[in-house]
Amino acid sequence: MKTISVFENFSEFPALRHCNISEKSGEEFYHTILNKEFNEQYEKGEKLIVNLDNTAGYASSFLDEAFGNLVFDFTLDIVKNHVEVISIQEPHWKTMIENETYPQWEERRVNKKNPVVTRTHGAWFRLDKNEIKSGIWEHPVAA
């Protein structure tokens, strides 16, 4: 079991959904921190705890993009079993992520509606045909 903190491991000022609209976006958090940390714990059969406290605050789009991508790449069941979101300061975020983001992105995964990336990212992990693979799965779409 490992705990990561958005404040300590990423930024005190998390911003909006995508990299092309703001620095420190949910997309950036997912691709630089969350995907790798989650995969490491998942392969060990352990849980990743994500602490949301002590930042300057969130837009819901930041959290939706970060945790939604996680569901898209690893499936809802796996994410539910291997991630615990904690927030003492703003417990409603945990409720939103679990009750809204998770099911919406699972539906998106089932319907093969791929996530949007707005910057080219290094390889990241995805469950593909029951096997964890590393790759660059999505590319920015030219405007």
Next chain:
Amino acid sequence: MGTPCCCLNLFNSLQPSDYIDLLGIVVNGGLAYWIIKTIQDKLTNKRVLKDHFIDEVKELRNEYKNCLSNLYLNKTHAKNVAPWFKLMNIKVTDIMLLIYDKYEIDINHLDPYQNKLRDLVTDNPEFISQYNLGQPVVFTDNSRNQFIKFQQEHNRLFNDLIIMINDSN
């Protein structure tokens, strides 16, 4: 000068049962005084506490009112929005927890202000496109109408809450 003599005669003429009655009157009187004072103190405490919570709710209402007014007047910097809502959410949650403990009023009563309003702002297209400009966000008429509509639909939540606190036992 005749009064002490008269009292002496009165006490001399009292039977033991009269003393018991007299004691009963004194005890009952004391008890009645104690009960009234205790109830009065409790009622006063309750009222003071209700007034305190009602003042807190009024203060929250003013802060949200200022926020909506600044949005409408294009005076809001995008990067201040999430921190402002975080502070407000902590404050609202703290007060609503106490109100729930005391009066069993739904802790999520102000949820539209805590979450729906924040999402209305942070998911707004002008807010997103101007996020990095470092200037107050200029909203379109359509967006500003949405803020007014939100206020019209939800403003009564504060008055409802004040009434619920006031009417609680």
